[in-house]
Amino acid sequence: DTGVSQNPRHKITKRGQNVTFRCDPISEHNRLYWYRQTLGQGPEFLTYFQNEAQLEKSRLLSDRFSAERPKGSFSTLEIQRTEQGDSAMYLCASSTTGGDSPLHFGNGTRLTVT
Amino acid sequence: DQQVKQNSPSLSVQEGRISILNCDYTNSMFDYFLWYKKYPAEGPTFLISISSIKDKNEDGRFTVFLNKSAKHLSLHIVPSQPGDSAVYFCAAIFNAGGTSYGKLTFGQGTILTVHP
Numbered sequence: 272d273t274g275v276s277q278n279p280r281h282k283i284t285k286r287g288q289n290v291t292f293r294c295d296p297i298s299e300h301n302r303l304y305w306y307r308q309t310l311g312q313g314p315e316f317l318t319y320f321q322n323e324a325q326l327e328k329s330r331l332l333s334d335r336f337s338a339e340r341p342k343g344s345f346s347t348l349e350i351q352r353t354e355q356g357d358s359a360m361y362l363c364a365s366s367t368t369g370g371d372s373p374l375h376f377g378n379g380t381r382l383t384v385t
Numbered sequence: 386d387q388q389v390k391q392n393s394p395s396l397s398v399q400e401g402r403i404s405i406l407n408c409d410y411t412n413s414m415f416d417y418f419l420w421y422k423k424y425p426a427e428g429p430t431f432l433i434s435i436s437s438i439k440d441k442n443e444d445g446r447f448t449v450f451l452n453k454s455a456k457h458l459s460l461h462i463v464p465s466q467p468g469d470s471a472v473y474f475c476a477a478i479f480n481a482g483g484t485s486y487g488k489l490t491f492g493q494g495t496i497l498t499v500h501p
Contacts, residue, residue, distance in 0.1 A: 275428070304487055313389075313474050313491025314429065327488065362428055366487050371417055371436070371480055374487045376428030 273297055275377035277363050283383045284353055291349045292380045296365030303346050304374060305338055306362040307331065314362055314376075320346060353384045388412045389477050391492035399500055404462040406495050408475030411456065417480035419489065420449060420460050423472045432473075433460070436480070465499045472496050 276295040306314035322343035340346040364374040416437040421429035435442040435449045448461045476489040
């Protein structure tokens with residue numbers, strides 16, 4: 272199965288520390304997305320890449336957040352100086368071109384900031 | 386501003402009966418709608434979708450109905466099976482004739498429990 276892979280699955284960190292998550296999309300998918308899901312809510316859009324270009328960032332993505340997709344393949348999401356409010360499930364998804372192409376999600380990285 | 390709302394946090398049905406999950410939206414620009422299913426400790430999985438030019442789309446046991454005038458859609462599962470127990474998310478997008486990308490707006494989800 273060559274689905275979307277996310278690592279790590281769980282991350283516990285102390286407030287103020289930096290964390291980095293990795294996402295490996297489905298290989299033939301040129302679009303990659305990051306979403307965040309908090310308890311009792313649906314996923315919320317964070318950012319979108321078309322190949323290596325980051326084409327949109329949500330206002331939810333503060334200056335402490337940065338995402339990269341350097342070669343148009345895997346992507347990383349870094350959170351600097353973590354806060355307790357950053358605790359959430361971070362979901363990566365990928366798709367082919369086309370607005371009606373369904374997103375394929377990974378199993379997420381659960382971040383807990385203590 | 387919750388543009389996509391699923392007002393029922395949970396739904397419980399008996400195996401073999403129909404499950405009906407509801408979703409309302411406020412943004413009239415949305416023209417493509419999707420349902421995702423999520424099991425614990427897994428990411429959401431695409432289930433079925435519908436374009437605003439249609440009012441019904443069917444795939445096996447799953448049917449999605451769209452009422453544009455009411456800005457309402459529903460997912461029917463017939464017959465319901467215990468393996469259908471999961472969280473169901475409604476999502477919407479402004480597809481712009483296929484030129485958009487996957488910036489989905491999700492509802493809060495409905496927990497479906499199907500009892501044997």
